[in-house]
Amino acid sequence: MKTPKKAKTGRRKKTTSNLTEAEWAIIRVIWDQEPCAAGTVQEALADSKGWSYATVKITMDRMVQKGFLTIQKIRNLQLFSTSISRVDAKRVELHKMLGRAFGGTLSPMLKFLIEHEGLSKEEASELRTLVNQAGKKRS
Template identity: 30%
Template sequence: MARPNSEYPTELELQILKVLWDAEPMTVREVRESLAAGGRELAHTTVITMLGTMVDKEQVEKLEPTQGKAFRFSPLIGRDHVSRGMLGDLVDRVFDGSAEAVMLSLFDVAELDAEELAGLRKLLNKKMREAKS
């Protein structure tokens, strides 16, 4: 039985999106080379197939070639949209919607330095002021 389509990108789709977010539009070759530079070696045909699937899922668009015959691809969904959706899904499914549980877990698994903790304190203070308004 086939796995149902997720509304969120798969691991490989997310890697491709990250490449495109950093330097769009890109050809299949450029995407493949960028993935390889990041340690993910894939066959050219695999990248073509993945980009085709992502076009079908409306995650990327296929642009007509400007020179030569190589199509270029550009993301249709933004980094913020994907990260918010995936994080919201994680919070709901793993932490039953509890932001507090997420933060406590974050403190358990992440090595935060004093500067990062100070930044988090500022964000929390800002959110507290907004909640009182």
């Protein structure tokens, strides 16, 4: 007996390579307050972005189409939740930037940051601790 093929949904695979700056601003709010309505997101971004409700809602609807958000409908209310974790989103963004600017390797990026952006004593100490812990895990 043949197993039926899965129907194609036409949706793209979730990847932050398609997240715009506006979508990043919106998804950060939703991560902190999910599930939430578009009005909640618009209020949270009102001071920093000045976007209208329509702008936020249209962007969120596009994010649903891209697979970044899901909608739960409760009567006339639409509550939005994220479909991608903070860790996954940051990982994809970091790998994109590493690939473009530093040939995909972490060491040149860290060297660049230290040499051109500087580190406070606290940051340097924290970095040493992280490097030492990573070295112990691999030993």
